[in-house]
Amino acid sequence: MEVEVIKGLKFQKKQDVAIVGAGMTSFKRRLNETGRELNYYAVRQALEEAGLTIDDVEIVVLGSAPDAFDGVHMKEEYLSDGAGGFDRPYMRYFVGGGTAVFAPIAGYFHVASGLADVCLVVCEEKMSSCHPHPQSAFKYIWDFFLDRPLKPNLIWIFALEMRRYMHVNNVKHEDIALVSVKNKANALDHPCSHVAEKITVEDVLNSEPMALPVRRLDVSPPSDGAAALVMVAAHKARHLTDEPVWVTGVGWSLDTTWWTNRDLYYPRYAAESAKMAYKMAHITDPRKQIDVVEPYDPFDYKELHHLEGLGFAKKGEAPILTKEGVTQRDGDLPVCPSGGLLGVGNPISAAMGVKACEIYWQLSYRAGKRQVAKEVSTGLCQAWGDLMQISTVMIMSNKR
Amino acid sequence: MAVGKRKIECPLYAEGTAVSEEDIKTRKVTHYEDHPDIRYSWTAGQAISRFLNGLKEGKILGVKCDGCKRIMVPPRMFCELCYKPIDGWVELKDTGTILTYSISYIDPDARPLPKPIVVALIQIDGASQNMAIMHLIGEIEPEKVYVGMRVKAVWKPENEREGSVTDIKYWKPLEG
Ligand SMILES: [Zn+2]
Numbered sequence: 291m292e293v294e295v296i297k298g299l300k301f302q303k304k305q306d307v308a309i310v311g312a313g314m315t316s317f318k319r320r321l322n323e324t325g326r327e328l329n330y331y332a333v334r335q336a337l338e339e340a341g342l343t344i345d346d347v348e349i350v351v352l353g354s355a356p357d358a359f360d361g362v363h364m365k366e367e368y369l370s371d372g373a374g375g376f377d378r379p380y381m382r383y384f385v386g387g388g389t390a391v392f393a394p395i396a397g398y399f400h401v402a403s404g405l406a407d408v409c410l411v412v413c414e415e416k417m418s419s420c421h422p423h424p425q426s427a428f429k430y431i432w433d434f435f436l437d438r439p440l441k442p443n444l445i446w447i448f449a450l451e452m453r454r455y456m457h458v459n460n461v462k463h464e465d466i467a468l469v470s471v472k473n474k475a476n477a478l479d480h481p482c483s484h485v486a487e488k489i490t491v492e493d494v495l496n497s498e499p500m501a502l503p504v505r506r507l508d509v510s511p512p513s514d515g516a517a518a519l520v521m522v523a524a525h526k527a528r529h530l531t532d533e534p535v536w537v538t539g540v541g542w543s544l545d546t547t548w549w550t551n552r553d554l555y556y557p558r559y560a561a562e563s564a565k566m567a568y569k570m571a572h573i574t575d576p577r578k579q580i581d582v583v584e585p586y587d588p589f590d591y592k593e594l595h596h597l598e599g600l601g602f603a604k605k606g607e608a609p610i611l612t613k614e615g616v617t618q619r620d621g622d623l624p625v626c627p628s629g630g631l632l633g634v635g636n637p638i639s640a641a642m643g644v645k646a647c648e649i650y651w652q653l654s655y656r657a658g659k660r661q662v663a664k665e666v667s668t669g670l671c672q673a674w675g676d677l678m679q680i681s682t683v684m685i686m687s688n689k690r
Numbered sequence: 691m692a693v694g695k696r697k698i699e700c701p702l703y704a705e706g707t708a709v710s711e712e713d714i715k716t717r718k719v720t721h722y723e724d725h726p727d728i729r730y731s732w733t734a735g736q737a738i739s740r741f742l743n744g745l746k747e748g749k750i751l752g753v754k755c756d757g758c759k760r761i762m763v764p765p766r767m768f769c770e771l772c773y774k775p776i777d778g779w780v781e782l783k784d785t786g787t788i789l790t791y792s793i794s795y796i797d798p799d800a801r802p803l804p805k806p807i808v809v810a811l812i813q814i815d816g817a818s819q820n821m822a823i824m825h826l827i828g829e830i831e832p833e834k835v836y837v838g839m840r841v842k843a844v845w846k847p848e849n850e851r852e853g854s855v856t857d858i859k860y861w862k863p864l865e866g
Contacts (some may be wrong), residue, residue, distance in 0.1 A: 316706035322719055323706055331705040339702060361726070422711060425800035434732045435742060436764055437824060439856045441798050446809055449792030450824075454811075457790065457837045481704035499806075502793040515706070546770060550811050550822045551762070554790065643701070651700045658699030 304404030308527035308534035311340025314643030317635030328516035329372030353393030386675025389639035415637035458555035459606030467494035469590035477629025484635030513635030517643030539571025539685035560599025783815035828860035
């Protein structure tokens with residue numbers, strides 16, 4: 291057995307892991323369905339695509355963001371029935387927005403380790419329960435003594451990061467706005483999308499100021515939604531499909547929570563998480579070896595920031611890729627072909643539906659109108675969260 | 691059993707019933723409302739207590755680590771890089787440099803502010819590179835603020851200070 295090591299990590303596995311089914315609900319500002327009902331919808335679809343029933347599931351992973359949004363403590367218990375969590379090992383994983391890829395990473399462990407052959411991964415978010423706006427729950431993310439007395443809004447941290455990125459790399463707002471234009475247009479082809487629309491760079495630059503440089507159209511909307519994935523061992527995958535998608539690498543990394551002590555222009559956490567996943571997946575040149583990418587895009591500048599951290603562009607050069615159309619669906623490196631969080635919506639952990647699920651659908655050629663033009667064999671999805679300093683990465687391939 | 695190359699488009703369905711805030715207000719949607727009233731009292735701990743008491747005396751305190759040679763602010767009891775206790779306290783200057791800033795139009799609940807305010811990360815003079823704190827900028831038109839601008843703390847009068855980051859009212863441009 292081949293063993294790779296990064297600072298003492300041994301990438302040994304008992305069996306290869308394939309994804310054979312995925313599902314997601316509509317993403318909307320407010321859905322009437324409860325979180326349990328949304329989970330049920332997403333799981334039923336994923337099982338249908340996989341050709342399995344709930345009785346085939348051996349273990350369940352749940353991903354969900356702070357309880358404060360739902361206003362119910364230990365919401366993994368509340369959500370368990372819709373997630374298929376009864377009478378089998380069930381556990382919740384949570385790293386803020388990073389959960390959208392961390393939950394599938396947890397599912398990967400369960401199968402790769404040999405603990406289970408069939409793992410169901412479910413992510414749910416119901417942000418509308420905290421009303422009129424979930425921002426009121428977000429304010430409790432800030433440090434009690436250092437930040438809260440200044441009466442901050444969560445957007446501040448992103449505005450400060452965006453300005454620093456623009457300043458150090460000499461990037462203009464109009465170059466960043468192109469990301470929002472692209473992703474919202476891509477989302478027009480996604481049946482579940484919340485804020486898909488044809489907009490222009492001028493629309494973004496003239497939209498309502500929130501915390502400059504951040505304006506309304508630079509930001510993804512809070513959404514309700516759920517998503518699910520079915521991950522199975524190689525010997526199971528053979529019986530289920532001729533088109534399995536294999537998980538070839540996973541990685542995650544956390545930077546310091548002393549966030550005012552980091553130079554915000556570059557996401558070091560993203561680079562570290564990618565390094566781990568690349569080592570595992572034998573990727574040495576991501577720009578050449580990876581065909582399609584779903585980086586976390588809750589803000590337009592974050593897609594660029596993350597592309598640079600993940601090694602798809604040099605520092606400050608991701609805006610050039612965007613400007614040249616390389617990141618369009620028919621480009622050489624399609625980025626956020628789903629429409630991403632900016633276009634389909636941002637139900638924190640359930641963003642798995644446009645990150646891990648989308649890369650799976652792209653690599654199995656099931657993305658319909660969203661299918662990228664080029665031939666694809668390897669894809670990467672990434673999510674970001676906690677106090678803006680965790681990155682989670684998964685690499686998939688349709689070749690074993 | 692094998693699914694094979696069947697041509698399907700995913701997601702298979704787009705399920706979920708959208709409702710609006712208006713539907714809630716007008717009770718079109720069956721719902722239940724509650725306003726939890728939970729009180730908390732957070733202790734500031736060893737390092738931040740000393741930092742806040744320093745502010746009360748008009749001083750910005752940092753800590754140093756002889757391992758990584760960093761002078762850190764906000765102060766902490768242990769160096770997270772060297773993972774050992776810090777090696778002492780240092781008084782820093784009440785001047786600094788803006789590393790990045792934002793002009794905010796919204797309050798913590800995303801409601802519009804009466805007029806926009808400027809928030810910045812200020813690298814504190816006397817501390818290591820990138821050792822910044824978040825604070826407000828005043829006495830300047832928001833459009834005139836820039837990255838690299840030198841600023842100085844504007845303190846509340848001594849008798850109004852209470853051991854909070856707001857003992858500094860804001861930071862103003864440092865002339866000369
Ligand atoms: Zn140290």
